[in-house]
Amino acid sequence: MTQERRLRIFGLVVLLVFGVAWGRAAWLTTVEAKPLTAKLDEGRQPVTLAAPRGQITDRNGIVMAISEAAADVTANPLQIEDIAATAAKLATILDLPEADLYKKLADGRAKDRGFVYVARQVSEEQGKAVRELATAGIDTWPTTRRQYPQGTVASQLVGSAGVDGDGLSGVEQSLEKTLHGKDGKRLLVRGRGGEKVVYIKDEQPVEPGKSVKLTIDARIQAKAEEELATAGTRFGAKSATAIVMQPSTGKVLAMANWPKVDANDAAGAPSSARIVQGTNFTYEPGSTFKPFTVAGALEEKEITPLTSFTLPPVLMVADRPIKESHDRGTIVADTGQILAQSSNIGTVMIAQRLGKTRFDQWIRKFGFGRRTGVELAREERGKLIDVGDYSGSSIGNLPIGQGELVTPIQLATGYSTFANDGIRHEPTLVDEVNGVAHKRPAGDRVVSARTASEMRAMLEKTSEVGGTATGAAIKGYDIATKTGTAQKVAPGSDKYTPGLYTGSIVGMAPSDRPKIVVAIIVDEPSKEAYYGAEVAGPAFKNLTRWTLNYLGVAPN
Secondary structure, eight states, X not given: OOHHHHHHHHHHHHHHHHHHHHHHHHHHHTTTHHHHHHHHHHHEEEEEEOOOOXXXXXXXXXXXXXXXXXEEEEEOGGGOSOHHHHHHHHHHHHTOOHHHHHHHHHHHHHTTOSOEEEEEEEEHHHHHHHHHHOOTTEEEEEEEEEEOTTTTTTHHHHOOBOTTXXXXXXXXXXXXXXXXXXXXXXXXXXXXXXOSEEEEEEEEOOBOOOOEEXXXXXXXXXXXXXXXXXXXXXXXXXXXXXXXXXXXXXXXXXXXXXXXXXXXXXXXXXXXXXXXXXXHOOBOOGGGGHHHHHHHHHHTTSOOTTOEEEEOSOEEETTEEEOOSSOOOOEEEEHHHHHHTTOHHHHHHHHHHHOHHHHHHHHHHTTTTXXXXXXXXXXXXXXXXXXXXXXXXXXXXXXXTOSOXXXXXXXXXXXXXXXXXXXXXOOBOEEEETTEEOOOOOOEEOSOXXXXXXXXXXXXXXXXXXXXXXXXXXXXXXXXXXXEEEEEEOTTOSSEEEEEEEEXXXXXXXXXSOOEEEXXXXXXXXXXXXXXXXXXXXXXXXXXXXXXXXXXXXXX
């Protein structure tokens, strides 16, 4: 055979080989493309690596929420030889009902599922014990779980996170983007049969969430919850709320609820108890609203603290008779006495000097009818009637805290304006993020420093002889405070319901140089009493006195 013939044969062989290879490639990329891709995907398993959520602490560094290492237990039911025996072993380790585990695995096999969650966020020790079983078809994956070391303290406020690492309520939800971080991605490739991992590739690194230092002081918070529990239990209340604020900054030092909820078992509590009442409970404020009516009239120069009024036993406003909480004859009282004695008639007469338009403008300046901006999801805005919808008698009930709805945080912020010489700061719960101070808007002047000072001086009289809050007086400290008692409308009704009340008190101390504002609201007390001074006053006194001592505020 000649050299030329050999080269021709070799060339034909090469062309034949390449032709077969090309044809095979074309076949694989067209006809067999989907089946081959499916086979490759069978062995590929993308895994999400949960980013540890950022730590939450109080203002002193006490840990309120932290992520700890945990494990998710998964199963490929199609690979498990003996489902009954596997369920029995897992039940012992995971402390879960054997019947439930068996059903989960059996259902997965019956439905031809190659992946089911057996248990989420189990402890590292449990995860290790599962791995040591070395059972085909059972795997564990690293994750994290949220723990709340302070238990019930600030549980509603801090909130909770779900098994997938997302914030579900409270600060955990409202600061989700800050706390969550960035989940990682990992690719696992399994060998034939799917039992053994032959290749691991981290496609995206985990970025932990940022830490958050709250303005909350865990010790003040715990004391507030203690006082609420005492008041709520003693008076058979439906619920109770407390807020402690620093008026010079708007920082919230405590926002407490009663009944309590264990943060590590939030699902075990009624949904109503898990609500952050400081921002999500709306109610008619009653007499605690009167100072805002008076402040507006002072600013408009319609009155002074010494302006005198002749107060009849009954005042008719359109078709509505306005009365006091207790019957009396005609008296003469000045503005300060009207506040100290919580006169409904006197307050309405002051509001009549303002007129409905200016009255509406002033209560809105104090922040009522809109959200305060505090860092909590789903904050309620309360409810104010548009001035164009006022009836003839509206100026007879709105100025005394009837007919509008407020939240505890709105009321505390309003009183903080008086405490801070007329400058209103938006309330805040966030002190630092990753060690950097949290920036907040500058305060806005609402009333003059003179008006604020006059309001504090008049509100001092409520805790003195003849005032409505004498029981709230604190030895060694001058306080400026106001009580409130408001009737409630039962769900589905349009009229006040006999026996349903909200009792409250809000105040600041020391009154000449306020360091704190404290608000206590007791909802639907059912035993002994319902007036704000009686049901909320003792809690206010104890919490305010304790907090002043704790903060090292010197007596007068």
